[in-house]
Structure formats: structure tokens, C-alpha cells
Amino acid sequence: MTLTAEQQAAFERDGFLIYGPILTPEELAVLRARIDALAAGEGDEAGKVRLRLEAAAQQGELQDVARRDRVFQILGATQADPVVFRHAANPRILDVLEELFGTPDIELFSDQTIMKPAHHGSPVSWHQDSAYWTSVSPPALISCWVALDDATLENGCMHMLPGSHRLGLIEHRRAMDSFLHARGIDLAQAVPVLMAAGSCSFHHSLTLHGSGPNRTPDRRRALVTSYMRADTRWVGDPETKPPFPLLRGRASPGGA
Numbered sequence: 001m002t003l004t005a006e007q008q009a010a011f012e013r014d015g016f017l018i019y020g021p022i023l024t025p026e027e028l029a030v031l032r033a034r035i036d037a038l039a040a041g042e043g044d045e046a047g048k049v050r051l052r053l054e055a056a057a058q059q060g061e062l063q064d065v066a067r068r069d070r071v072f073q074i075l076g077a078t079q080a081d082p083v084v085f086r087h088a089a090n091p092r093i094l095d096v097l098e099e100l101f102g103t104p105d106i107e108l109f110s111d112q113t114i115m116k117p118a119h120h121g122s123p124v125s126w127h128q129d130s131a132y133w134t135s136v137s138p139p140a141l142i143s144c145w146v147a148l149d150d151a152t153l154e155n156g157c158m159h160m161l162p163g164s165h166r167l168g169l170i171e172h173r174r175a176m177d178s179f180l181h182a183r184g185i186d187l188a189q190a191v192p193v194l195m196a197a198g199s200c201s202f203h204h205s206l207t208l209h210g211s212g213p214n215r216t217p218d219r220r221r222a223l224v225t226s227y228m229r230a231d232t233r234w235v236g237d238p239e240t241k242p243p244f245p246l247l248r249g250r251a252s253p254g255g256a
Contacts, residue, residue, distance in 0.1 A: 001099070002092075002095040002096050002098075002099055003017075003096060003099045003100075007019075008099065008100070011100055011202065011204075013162070013163065014160070014162040014163060014207075015160070015162065015163060015164060015165030015166070015203060015204040015206065015207035016160045016162070016193070016201055016202065016203035016204065016207050016209075017100075017201060017202045017203075018193055018195070018199075018201045019096065019199070019200050019201055019202060020199050020200075021196070021198055021199050022090070022092055022093065022144075022146060022198065022199060022200040023146065023198040023199075023200075024198075025198070027087070027090075027198075028148065028197060028198045030083060031083070031084070031087055031146075031148060031223060032148050032221070034077075034081055034083045034084060035074065035077070035084075035113050035115075035148065035221060035223065036068055038074055038077055038080075038081065038113075039051070039067070039068040039069075039071040039074060039113075039115060040066070040067055040068040041067055045077075045080045045081040046080075048076070048079070048080035049074050049075065049076050049077050049079075049080045049081075050074070050075040050076050051071050051073070051074055051075075052071070052072050052073040052075070053070050053071060053072060054070055054071070054072045054117065054120055054121070054122055055072070055122055055177065056120055057070040057072075062120065065117070065120075068117075069115075069117040069118070069219075070117070071115050071117070072114070072115055072116075072117075072121070072122055073112055073113065073114055073115065074112065074113040074115070075110075075111070075112050076110075076111065077111055077113060077223075078108060078110075078111045078225065078245075079243075084111065084223070085245075087146075087223065087225070088108050088111060088225040088247070089108075089247045093144050093200070093225070094106060094247060094248050096144075096202060097142060097144070097202075097227055098248065100142055100202060101142065101227075101229050103229055103230075103231075103249065104248050104249035105229060105230035105231065105246075105248070105249030105250050105251070105252060106227055106228075106229065106230065106246075106247050106248045106249060107227065107228055107229075107230050107232070107244040107245060107246050107247060107251075107255070107256065108225065108226075108227060108244060108245045108247055109133070109136070109141055109226040109227055109228045109244060110133075110225075110226045111223070111224065111225045111226065112224050113148075113221065113222065113223050113224070114211075114221070114222045114224065115219070115221055116155065116156050116211075116213075116214040116219060116220035116221065116222075117214070117219055118214065118216060118217050118218055118219050119214070119215060119216075119217065120213075120214075120215075121155070121156055121213055121214030121215075121219070121220060122213060123156065123210070123211060123212050123213045124156075124158075124179075124210050124211045125175070125179050125180065125181045125182075125210055126161075126181065126182045126185060126187070126208055126209070126210035127172060127179070127180045127181065127182050127208070127209070127210065128164075128169060128170065128172070128182065128205065128206050128207065128208055129141065129143060129203075129205040129206075129207075129226065130169055130205040130206050131169060131170075131172045131180050131182070132180060133205060134235075134236070135234060135235060135236025135237075135240075135241075136228060136232050136233065136234055136235065136236075136256060137232070137233050137235045138232070139169055139205055139206055140204065140205065140206075140228075140229070140232075141204075141205035141226055141227060141228045141232070142202055142203070142204060142205065142226070142227055142228075143202065143203055143205065143224050143225065143226040143227070144200050144201075144202055144224070144225050144226075144227070145158065145193075145200060145201045145202070145203065145222055145224050146198075146199075146200045146222065146223045146224070146225075147195040147196065147197050147198065147199050147200065147221075147222055148197060148221035148222060148223055149197050149218065149219055149220050149221050149222075150195070150196055150197050150220075151193065151194060151195040151220060151222065152194060152216075152220075153192055153194070153212075154214075154215075154216050155214040155215075155216045155218060155219075155220040156211045156212045156213050156214040156220055157192050157193055157194055157195065157211060157212075157220075158192075158193045158201070158209055158210070158211045158222075159187075159190045159191065159192050159193065159209060159210055159211060159212075160190065160191055160193055160203060160207055160208070160209045161185070161187060161189060161190045161191075161207065161208040161209070162189060162191060163189075164185075164206070164207055164208040165204040165205075165206040165207040166206075167206070167208075168206065169206060170182055170183070170184070170185070170208075171183045171184065182208055185208060190208075205226070227247070228244070228256070229252075229255075230246060230249060230250065230251050230252040230255045230256075231252035231254060231255045232255055232256050233254065233255060233256060234256040241256070244256050
């Protein structure tokens with residue numbers, strides 16, 4: 001067993017689990033270098049990922065800042081970069097997921113890196129991941145959030161609302177920044193997820209979470225890989241269905 005009974009119960013109760021160290025120092029160094037190269041536009045792989053710039057950069061500011069530090073979000077790195085894909089398929093991550101999902105049949109759903117550059121890293125609005133992921137059913141995916149730098153209160157660590165995964169999918173509004181914002185939520189019980197570099201947490205796709213800005217002189221990068229059971233169904237437009245690599249176990253005839 002990878003998880004203790006207490007860890008399994010905590011995930012079921014809270015909708016997230018602060019797991020602890022998951023990467024070796026060598027793995028952490030390699031991932032940091034690859035993510036920085038993608039953000040900086042270095043190498044063939046960099047042309048295959050999708051980037052979202054910081055809000056200030058989108059408005060024409062930050063012209064004196066290196067390209068790497070104008071990037072807020074990297075999407076699709078597992079499809080473009082074999083190093084990042086190998087991280088997504090890390091057996092230590094899959095061992096935890098197998099116990100949380102209750103099945104060895106696991107597919108990769110998506111990935112993103114939140115960069116949070118020094119001094120101007122943007123906040124992330126409170127939301128449920130499944131509010132974005134309406135093309136798959138049921139809404140029961142799990143994300144592994146890996147800290148590439150220490151995540152602190154000062155640099156915009158993630159906050160979670162314990163037990164919110166039991167609310168079901170709640171109403172969100174889409175703001176001018178194109179992000180979804182959960183409506184009508186009470187954040188009095190929200191807790192910070194403080195983490196050392198190389199550590200990770202796991203959270204359910206219905207768990208409400210968000211993070212503050214980074215105004216410190218240090219970066220706060222996080223690599224998030226999201227997974228689903230192989231029997232999860234694609235309910236969106238068949239023409240737009242992306243590939244969902246099978247990472248462990250067997251594919252499901254009725255799955256995505």
C-alpha cells in the first residue's frame with residue numbers, strides 16, 4: 001500500500017491530500033530546466049505548447065522582462081516534451097492515483113504549468129477544475145500538483161476548501177480574463193497548501209481551490225498533471241476529442 005488509511009480517509013473527507021515529497025533532487029532539476037526552456041521558447045518542443053502570458057504582458061507591459069518571466073501558463077507540455085510526459089507517467093504518482101481511484105486503469109487527461117513569475121505572478125481565481133472539463137463524465141478526475149519551487153503564503157500558494165468536492169458542480173461565471181470564477185462560496189474554512197519544492201498534493205476535480213499573486217522576488221512554478229479512470233466517458237463533440245494516453249492498466253471499451 002502506498003497510502004496509509006489516514007491519507008485515504010483525508011482525501012475522501014477533504015477532496016485533497018497534501019502528500020509530500022514525490023521527486024528526487026535530480027528529477028526536480030530536470031523538470032525545472034525543461035519548463036524554463038518551454039517558457040523561454042527554446043528548442044523544437046517549445047513551438048508545440050500553448051502559452052498564456054501574464055495579464056500585464058497581454059496589455060503590453062513587462063517589455064523589460066525576459067520572455068520566460070512573461071509567461072503565466074504552459075499548456076500541453078506532455079504532448080510536446082518527452083521529459084514532461086515521463087513525469088506524468090511517474091510510477092510513484094500512478095501508485096497514489098491507483099489507490100485514490102480504486103483502479104489500476106488510468107489515463108492522462110491534461111497538463112498545465114503555472115509559472116507565477118517573481119514580482120508580478122497573477123492569482124488564480126477560485127474554481128472547480130470540472131467546471132472547465134465538461135466534456136468528460138463523471139466529474140471525478142484527480143490532479144497531481146507538483147511544486148517546482150517552494151509554495152508559500154507570500155508567493156501565492158494554492159488554497160483548498162475542504163469537503164467542497166461533495167457539493168457537486170456549482171455555478172461559475174466567466175470573467176473578461178476568460179477564467180471561470182466560482183459563485184456564492186464561503187471561503188471561511190479554506191486552508192493554504194504550503195509545500196516544499198519537489199513535493200506534491202492531489203485534489204479531486206470538484207474541490208474548490210484558488211491561489212494568490214506572487215509579489216516576492218522569487219518564482220513559484222507548479223506542474224499540474226490531471227488524470228482520469230479509463231472508464232471515464234467523453235461526452236463532448238467527437239470531432240474534438242483529444243488523445244488520452246493510457247498510463248497504467250487496461251483501456252475501457254466504454255471509456256474516453
